[in-house]
Amino acid sequence: MTSSIRRNVLMILLALTTAIGAGCGGSEQRAETPSPTDTDRSADEMGLAAEGSGGEGATAEQAPPSPPPVMIVAGEHTPIEGAAPTLRITAPRADQLIRTGAVTIRMNLGNWPLEAPQGPHVHLIVDDEPYIAIRDARAPIDLDAVMQQNLGHGLSEGTHVVRMFPSRGHHESVKEPGAFAMVVFHYRSRTDGFSFDPTAPLLTYSRPKGCNPAGERVLLDFYVSNAELAEGGTRVRWTLDGQSGEIASWTPHFIEHLQEGEHSLQLTLIGADGSPIPGMFNDTTRTFTVSSSCP
Secondary structure (H helix, E strand, C coil): CCHHHHHHHHHHHHHHHHHHHHHCCCCCCCCCCCCCCHHHHHHHHHHHHHHHCCCCCCCCCCCCCCCCCCEEEECCCCCCCCCCCEEEEEECCCCCEECCCCCEEEEEEECCCCCCCCCCEEEEEECCCCCEEECCCCCCEEHHHHHHHHHCCCCCCEEEEEEEEEECCCCCECCCCCCCEEEEEEECECCCCCCCCCCCCEEEEEECCCEEECCCCEEEEEEEECCCECCCCEEEEEEECCEEEEECCCCCEEEECCCCEEEEEEEEEECCCCCECCCCCCEEEEEEEEECCCC
């Protein structure tokens, strides 16, 4: 091949190479990556938020907080404004045997105006039954009728003890001398072997009772007769749902942080050595409820 032909071939190859480079984009161009849309960013942000708040990315669920412990705390003695109330049972008479007819309770109540349907009243307790609220001191009380209405049964035959004391509208007992009355009587017949000393130390259970509103503290109240409470002396032992403690001051007490449901409370009068003080009513157990829908 002559030199002129060789030169022409080289020029043709060079031209072809240039043309091919131009057609393939000899200067490199890169496609731009689109930025995330607002929707994409919102989805990312929500995903991170879900992980931080216990969503799918959470590794463990937090347990609900435990309820506070149940406590019984002492309240202040509520003073009486004006003259202290007085209460005396005038019928039946002490040791009276009522052979026929209804048993009628009559009382003399002073310095304690009663109010219905709420407000100050009198607690009437037959034997160791829950109290009955009396809101009319003027009319005689048909004992069998009020027991049927409030306790669901009438007065049984035999010997009975009736205890009465004034109460405030929220059922706190009036803890004043002369504000407590008691009588022992017999209905149709005397109970064989019945033994009760009205001058011995006596504990009268009062509250709690019935249904108590949830979220509120529950009143724990009782009446002590013929004894004084003191540290190292006569005390009241309480047992609430298996937990126990002692009360050494005769003031209203309150149960705090009770959960909804049924509860059991036992009150026992004990001496300086911690032993129960003998007495027919010195050891009483009641069940009550705590509910958000009390009638």
